[in-house]
Amino acid sequence: MIDTVYIEKEIESHPRTKEVCERFPKARRVFCERYGEVFNPNAQNFRLQKQKPALILAKKFDHFILKTQKGYGIGGDHNFYFSHMLNCLYDCRYCFLQGMYRSAHFVFFVNYEDFEHAIEKQIKEAGSEESYFFSGYDCDSLAFEPVTGFTSHFLPLFARHPKAWLELRTKSIQIKPLLEMKPVQNCVIAFSLTPTEIGAALEAKTPAVTKRLEAMEKLQERGWKLGLRFDPLIYHAQYQEQYERLFREVFKKIKIPSVHSVSLGPFRLPKQGYETMFKLYPEAKLFAGPLEERKGMVSYAQKIEEEMLNFITSRLLEYVPKNIFFPCLI
Amino acid sequence: MPPKKLMMPDIHFVTALPCEAQPLIEFYRLKPAGRSKSFEIYEAPGKHLVLSGVGKIRAAEAVRFLHEFAGKIRDQAWLNVGIGGHPDLKIGEGVLAHKITDQKLAKSWYPPLVFEAPSRTESVVTVERAENKYGESCVYEMEASGFYEAACRFSTAELIHCYKIISDNRESSTKKVSAALVERLVRQNLEMIDEIVKKILTLAQALPHAEIPAHEFQKFLERWHFTVTEQHQLRRLLLRLQTLEPEAEIWPELQLLTKSKDVLNTLKDRINSLPVAL
Numbered sequence: 296m297i298d299t300v301y302i303e304k305e306i307e308s309h310p311r312t313k314e315v316c317e318r319f320p321k322a323r324r325v326f327c328e329r330y331g332e333v334f335n336p337n338a339q340n341f342r343l344q345k346q347k348p349a350l351i352l353a354k355k356f357d358h359f360i361l362k363t364q365k366g367y368g369i370g371g372d373h374n375f376y377f378s379h380m381l382n383c384l385y386d387c388r389y390c391f392l393q394g395m396y397r398s399a400h401f402v403f404f405v406n407y408e409d410f411e412h413a414i415e416k417q418i419k420e421a422g423s424e425e426s427y428f429f430s431g432y433d434c435d436s437l438a439f440e441p442v443t444g445f446t447s448h449f450l451p452l453f454a455r456h457p458k459a460w461l462e463l464r465t466k467s468i469q470i471k472p473l474l475e476m477k478p479v480q481n482c483v484i485a486f487s488l489t490p491t492e493i494g495a496a497l498e499a500k501t502p503a504v505t506k507r508l509e510a511m512e513k514l515q516e517r518g519w520k521l522g523l524r525f526d527p528l529i530y531h532a533q534y535q536e537q538y539e540r541l542f543r544e545v546f547k548k549i550k551i552p553s554v555h556s557v558s559l560g561p562f563r564l565p566k567q568g569y570e571t572m573f574k575l576y577p578e579a580k581l582f583a584g585p586l587e588e589r590k591g592m593v594s595y596a597q598k599i600e601e602e603m604l605n606f607i608t609s610r611l612l613e614y615v616p617k618n619i620f621f622p623c624l625i
Numbered sequence: 626m627p628p629k630k631l632m633m634p635d636i637h638f639v640t641a642l643p644c645e646a647q648p649l650i651e652f653y654r655l656k657p658a659g660r661s662k663s664f665e666i667y668e669a670p671g672k673h674l675v676l677s678g679v680g681k682i683r684a685a686e687a688v689r690f691l692h693e694f695a696g697k698i699r700d701q702a703w704l705n706v707g708i709g710g711h712p713d714l715k716i717g718e719g720v721l722a723h724k725i726t727d728q729k730l731a732k733s734w735y736p737p738l739v740f741e742a743p744s745r746t747e748s749v750v751t752v753e754r755a756e757n758k759y760g761e762s763c764v765y766e767m768e769a770s771g772f773y774e775a776a777c778r779f780s781t782a783e784l785i786h787c788y789k790i791i792s793d794n795r796e797s798s799t800k801k802v803s804a805a806l807v808e809r810l811v812r813q814n815l816e817m818i819d820e821i822v823k824k825i826l827t828l829a830q831a832l833p834h835a836e837i838p839a840h841e842f843q844k845f846l847e848r849w850h851f852t853v854t855e856q857h858q859l860r861r862l863l864l865r866l867q868t869l870e871p872e873a874e875i876w877p878e879l880q881l882l883t884k885s886k887d888v889l890n891t892l893k894d895r896i897n898s899l900p901v902a903l
Contacts, residue, residue, distance in 0.1 A: 336777070343739050492903065582865075
């Protein structure tokens with residue numbers, strides 16, 4: 296699976312570096328000074344690298360947690376995101392990471408303890424108010440779990456701080472560690488969901504939606520709080536019947552008391568990201584369709600977007616109470 | 626608008642010495658194709674070889690020369706084939722570079738190995754003079770950094786690689802390296818070199834090929850005046866239309882228009898009117 300592991304010399308002896316290397320005993324090991332030497336050069340092609348990405352083990356130095364954009368949240372006022380990894384195992388054609396990074400290699404920051412200190416500092420600063428921490432912005436929170444041990448490390452931290460919420464955003468069914476531990480009540484396991492046909496066309500290498508639903512059911516039975524993320528909403532000729540069917544399937548299995556929050560967001564990309572993605576995949580119908588630029592963002596033509604948002608919102612609210620519904624309109 | 630036929634990129638070889646080049650020239654049946662004061666070029670359909678001379682500066686200049694000679698086409702495959710020294714590896718073993726370091730500049734590059742490497746891979750260090758101490762466990766040679774940095778200006782890193790054949794080690798010093806030995810070592814590695822070439826070219830086929838044929842685009846520029854920005858918009862819209870409606874016959878409709886803006890708007894309207902498929 297991983298043929299090459301690049302390792303920053305400074306973290307060569309870090310216990311997490313050693314653990315990861317032991318998982319890939321046959322991979323070639325290449326040492327570098329800083330991960331940017333491998334990850335950032337101009338002359339790289341994300342599409343080619345996605346065929347066989349390497350793993351880069353690195354140390355993050357600053358900006359461990361960042362404020363989310365306004366309009367992004369699931370009910371809290373203090374919203375932050377953090378990324379223990381850059382890039383994702385999956386290959387979703389709509390994913391903004393393709394337009395953001397030049398390299399498709401996976402960067403894994405091994406210094407969890409520094410993230411932990413930054414999170415605890417932020418929790419302390421928030422005092423008695425709740426803070427929300429989102430993981431899964433620059434990577435899938437669970438997909439690399441067997442390698443990173445991310446949840447095993449961070450969930451106990453949040454269990455100690457009930458005023459701090461953690462959202463794990465995922466399409467993965469790597470839920471074994473979650474099933475083996477006591478549910479953390481201030482943690483939301485948030486699954487991204489799209490109709491089966493859209494998943495098949497645009498979400499390469501991801502578990503099928505039916506598999507994600509099975510994983511969610513298991514988590515529900517164990518008492519974990521779930522998040523439902525219908526994001527991005529993808530428009531096409533049959534979208535109405537497909538989203539209606541998706542909602543029927545989801546709410547047949549997932550019961551509202553287990554659901555912490557439901558959100559949706561239309562397909563939108565920063566203009567520069569769209570330009571890069573179009574160059575990488577000029578033959579992709581997703582990028583060729585009825586998109587237009589508004590305020591530096593590329594999205595479906597306004598009429599289409601409004602029609603789609605209104606339709607999907609109305610259908611979703613047949614199942615979901617308004618107080619747990621958070622449309623994301625960034 | 627018929628889509629352009631898929632094109633396999635060319636392979637560009639860069640070698641420092643005639644004795645490194647000769648086996649490749651024979652194996653790929655390359656013919657003399659041109660020369661400047663500094664460089665000789667050999668070619669066959671889909672293949673070019675430039676003889677750079679020794680050293681990283683000459684290697685970089687040779688890359689630029691070959692890029693221009695071959696029509697300045699971007700995203701071609703590049704392979705530097707040469708010899709190098711390693712403390713322990715046996716004479717004749719060939720390695721692909723997974724890291725290239727310019728010793729003088731203390732700068733490194735990391736050729737992404739997106740295909741399964743058919744040979745051993747090693748760190749390669751580019752030095753100014755032949756190395757006889759073999760301080761580190763890596764391949765010492767004299768061209769890779771200049772070659773790689775220059776080629777990265779004209780192609781994408783995944784398609785640019787260095788293959789080095791061990792010509793000397795602690796047991797057998799550079800003094801024993803002769804032109805005849807080098808030629809023999811390269812000849813012994815031809816099958817491996819060819820396998821690497823095939824892997825790079827196969828990988829290159831995953832690059833996007835969607836393009837508007839130049840003569841099609843030219844028709845628009847001759848009929849209407851498009852600003853540079855509008856030309857970008859036009860190309861983008863034509864690509865989108867080609868993806869959504871490959872058999873579209875839009876020219877008759879456009880021909881009635883007098884302004885470039887109307888052409889762009891008509892293309893946009895056509896795209897927006899098409900049923901949206903996944």
